[in-house]
Amino acid sequence: MERTIIKTKNLERVYTTGAVKTYALRDISIEIKEGEFVAIMGKSGSGKSTLLHQLGLLDKPTKGSITIGGNDVINISEKERTRFRLNELGYVFQSYNLIPELTAIENVYITAMARDLKREEYERLAEEMLAAVGLEDRMHHYPSELSGGQQQRVSIARALVNKPKILFADEPTANLDSASSEDVINLFRKFNKEIGQTIVMVTHEKDEGEKADRIIWVKDGLLDMEKLKSI
Amino acid sequence: MESNDLKVMFYLAYKNLTKSKITFMVIVAVMAMSFLSITFFASIIDGLGYEFEEGMIKGQTGHLMIEPHEDELYITDSGDLVKDIRRIPGVVGVARRLDASAVARYETIEIGNPVLFIEPENEKDVSDYWRSVIAGEYLSKKDTNEMLMGANLVKSYAAEGDTQKRFDVDVGDKVTLSFSNGFVKEYRIKGIYKTGSRFVDDKMMINFDQYQLIFNFTDDIASNILVSLPQRGVEDSYAEKIIDLGVSKQINRWQTKMGAVNQFVGSLQITNQITGTIGLLTAFATIYIIIFINVTNKRKQIGILKAVGIKKQIILGSYVIQSLAYGITGVIIGNIIMKLLLFLLSVHPLSMPIGPVVPILTMERLVTTSFILIFASIVAGFFPSRKAADENILDAIFGG
């Protein structure tokens, strides 16, 4: 009864630098169900980030297909991919990547604003999101006035303000101390439980991976079959 | 492009501009200084050229100079002609002059020099000599044994180290003039004048009536008649009105009488155009570079905005708006400072060897400079931000 939200077939991503070809992804076919909290794990350089970028429409595979909610997201125009990112996807990066010129609440609502919501509406949504990540008293601070953990929580609020189908996170805790890291993972868990948020998260931390519903192991641009079987 | 896109575009531009106040001020300051460096220098050169021309108009030619035909020596019935011209509405002043030359002697020094016969009162309307008397007094109609002497003929007004032959005279001293017909008479120096123009500060001036006495004329003659008009630029229409009076003399506009001065001012203007163009190019390059650096620093921001789903055109537009804001603010501030400078310098003109120079900023120069600087800022904002907006998202964010 669970519906598939992401499906990839034979994904390949080759980087060509001069005559050298680097196979970041060789052949990856996966399925992720709606409402799942999935962790992508593997050694450094195994292709985790590359995979996440393909799924999040931040990059294009050199071969293979990706469908999200049944829609082909590869063979569409750049304009449609942009609209897809705005309406259907959310991102949390390792280094927060907030816009330094915008306050916390502005960082959160800028994408809602771009979706042509009324001012009262996007302000209300952003306030709710910031409250949900525990930052109601930091809404009008600039990123430079927030701690790393607070910035990461702002970026989670930003990623979720448009109620995306999928939340992507690439090592969201790598820059944080253990308390803040736990906050972030607990928030993910909470949103996954409470609103059924689909989450795809790259992590290095075994215990974080274990908090997810499932781990996708990657090795040298392929699925790590041994580890996958052993689960 | 939807109206909401414009809203986001302006919002992002506004936030970027107001958050980076220092950047804003620095870029605006550079724009304003570029504006000033181009317009200020040019306006001084223009002012200088104007002053040269004005010196000629006020000293030599008037706005219109009526002269006898080439085969005639004098304008006859000049008194009636003056009366007729004076009746033309708008004419500011009309004055007759006669030219001669004489050998002037004071003590042991003799100098052959032009002598100008003027009508002191009428002359006030067409030239500035009466205002330029720096010692003694201006001539009056009754003065028969008095003369005005140009400062260039007087030793005490010569520049240091100048070796030209000059009279060591002062107001009250008597100089003997010998004319070509053998007439000799002593004139007392009533005043010494100095306009600042090399071309006219070397004359001796005597009352108009003296000419008849010296040369034994009874006719109402003049060498030329100067006409002063309300302003420059209306010479042709007044020349026509004078022709309509039935005057068959040569009516010359001041421009045609300028000769060397005309060439000199023309050269100044060409120099001005060249330096102005170079100035504009330099300003263009400077503005391009600073805005380019600014946008290049925002590469990551552009990548993030694209990643979260903001349209490329919105991002690009917001940077063009920012550049436009730099350009327009810079030009406005430049304009304000320039206006202030022009005002200050019109109250306290720059004192230069040719006289006080008031900078002149033509509307044309103001508009072109403003336009080109604003255009430069748009171009400088557009190309680097388009490059950044076209870039691969991951490269922009992670600095690939």
Ligand SMILES: Nc1ncnc2c1ncn2[C@@H]1O[C@H](COP(=O)(O)OP(=O)(O)OP(=O)(O)O)[C@@H](O)[C@H]1O
């Ligand atoms: N832009 C690029 N150009 C060339 N090679 C690249 C590029 N990006 C990634 N790679 C290569 O692709 C492979 C996979 O990289 P990726 O960033 O996906 O690894 P990762 O699993 O996320 O590693 P880490 O845990 O260190 O983040 C690596 O060998 C990397 O060097």
Ligand SMILES: [Mg+2]
């Ligand atoms: Mg990675």
